[in-house]
Amino acid sequence: MKPFDKWFLSSASNGLENFHQFMTETVEIVKNYYKSLEKPYEHIGGEDLKKNIERYVKFEYEGKSSDAILASLKDLVMKHSLHISHPGAMAHLHCPPIIPALAAEVIISALNQSMDSWDQSPIATYIEDGVIKEIIKEINYPKSSSGVFTSGGTQSNYMALLLARNEYCAKHFSVDVSKQGLPVEAKKLRIFCSEKAHFTVQQSAAQLGLGMDSVVSIKTNEHHEICTDSLYKEIEKVKQQGNLPFAVVATIGTTDFGSIDPLGEISKLTGRENIWLHADAAFGGALLFSNQYRYLISNLKEADSITIDFHKWFYQPVSCGAFFVKNATMFEQIQLHADYLNPEEDTHLHLVDRSIQTTKRFDALKVWLTFQALGKQEFGDMVDYTIKTAKQTANYLQKRTDAEALNNPVMNAIVFRYQPRVIYMDDQEQLVYENGINQTIQQLLYENGQLIIAKTKFEGKSYLKLTMLNPLITFDETVKRLDEVFNLGKELDKKEERLRERSVIGSF
Structure with a gap:
């Protein structure tokens, strides 16, 4: 038995057992966390964040116990991360990772191949090339x-x-x-x-x-x-x-x-x-x-x-x-040929000949395994479902008198904003207020963690944005979450009205 056997994949039993233990316990952490996940984000303030980083993120002289490692994963990483897989996360162009691709990530990381030359990634090179060719067929590109x-x-x-x-x-x-x-x-x-x-x-x-x-x-x-x-x-x-x-x-x-x-x-x-x-x-x-x-x-x-x-x-x-x-x-x-890597006379396929990267991952395995598991029909159904949900949501927003829906989605991105009821006589003051209230809604929702949406600007006006990539998002649940948006807007309106009343009274 070699002194470092337990830290690497090899025929050594202690290494394989350690791998199995780490993987099993990590999977359990993820599984148990998602089993009880109520909202996409648990906000942590600046001082608390600093304390947690100081507590957990430091290199010790000796390695920690398994329990201590698991505790840091649960209490810091899992607890305070943004969970894209939750249907309440609808901000950016981030998707929930599909399970077959997560399984592929284990294989990719375990093999740790670099995809630049054929001899470093023999079967992986041709799987990537094969996946590229399958996408090319869908594009209807020529054989060239x-x-x-x-x-x-x-x-x-x-x-x-x-x-x-x-x-x-x-x-x-x-x-x-x-x-x-x-x-x-x-x-x-x-x-x-x-x-x-x-x-x-x-x-x-x-x-x-x-x-x-x-x-x-x-x-x-x-x-x-x-x-x-x-x-x-x-x-x-x-x-x-x-x-x-x-x-x-x-x-x-x-x-x-x-x-x-x-x-x-x-x-x-x-x-x-x-x-x-x-x-x-x-x-x-x-x-x-x-x-x-x-x-x-x-x-x-x-x-x-x-x-x-x-x-x-x-x-x-x-x-x-x-x-x-x-x-x-x-x-x-x-293309640039190196004798040790992709010599010009070599007849093998070297992906570095197509790339500005040298070292790169076997990411094609994720796409390949996904389509192996789902097939094109079910994958297409998921894509279509998200568009359907987005169109239903946009239609709902267009009917609300307290909302301004900016687009009828072609895909699944919706830009809208809360239309405040407080009216200023001055147009510039009105714009500042409307922008401010929508920016505040987005920030407060983020800190609350129940609904994560994005903000953007169009023609000088601040808007909110839903990016509804997740096929687990339902229209009914989205309506409930949007109620939170507009209820929060109304609360902010009331505060502004009270401030204006006090200002008027104070002027006499």
Whole structure:
């Protein structure tokens, strides 16, 4: 027996027993906590948080007992985390992780393979490639296409603009950016996206040496989709200025509204202008498997590249995303061969040839195991159910006199706000009050922990947002939770009215 056997997976019985004990006890903690989980969040104030961190988060000279470790997991991590799986958590684009994917996480972590070269992850490499090919079939991409798993939309959007930039420079300036760097003309390159596009478009432009000023923001229409007429005019304007349009980013599911840019119309324009079209379907990519709403993204195949996040609407644990490109040869622009890793003469598939990452996880196992367990039919039913619930909820909000519903959801994101009854004579004072009361509602609900919703802004006004990804959310329960929102708003209104009465009395 070796001195450290118990800490590693091996044939040693004490190591396997220790693994089984840790895993069993951890699973019991999670199971027992969720068995009695009443609300998605147990708020902890600043001083209490500081005390807990000082108590639990420190490295001791000697390891702790199993009981002490379990206590810290229960009393700190589980108790004060935000539980995305609870139906009352409806703030951001976070999904409850599906159980088959949680099982896959155990295998992924136990194997601890790196997905950069074939010899480090032999079967895993081909499973990832197989999962990519299955998604490609759903997109209806040609056989010439390819893809790779990524950490998520930030990396995928970056890769799209990286390949688009390099391809443009190679074609128009005969410059290999990977070897020679950016040509002087690069300062004229321009990217177009809607004003509701994800901030990673600007972030990518900054990191790619193009600068955030290279991104041209296009106004949206009444459905919060990119206005194609405005896009055309801005492209013409940029060309007249002597600048170079090289990429358009269409958003397939905006963060706030879940709106889908009209890919069919955009692709006609980008095709005519020979501009790279990237579809950021980080949110909306799951519609590929919808049984009722797949038609909404029937033109996804027109994009030159695509982002899909599995850790949003595919119910995968973070992180889990993918990047797809219609022409697989585009990956050659980022390839660099190392003799110890992916030698040029090697015939094996090395995923590092498609990625800006070297070390990356076997996240494809989660997606594969999920579809093995559910099948496309049931998965599609879950996606459709969340849209149905969101549409019911939006309809309910539109009927309330104390609510302003800003959108009729295409997917499952709803933007609304409490409409206060306190009226100021001054419009600016009214706006400040309305914004303040909605921001306060969101904050108080968060601290109460019963309902976790997000806040956002539109045309200077503060709004609340429901992101209803969880298929465990029901319409009836949502109505009850929304009653809490509006009852809280009315209480805040009453406080404001009392303050105004005192102010009037005090003025005499």
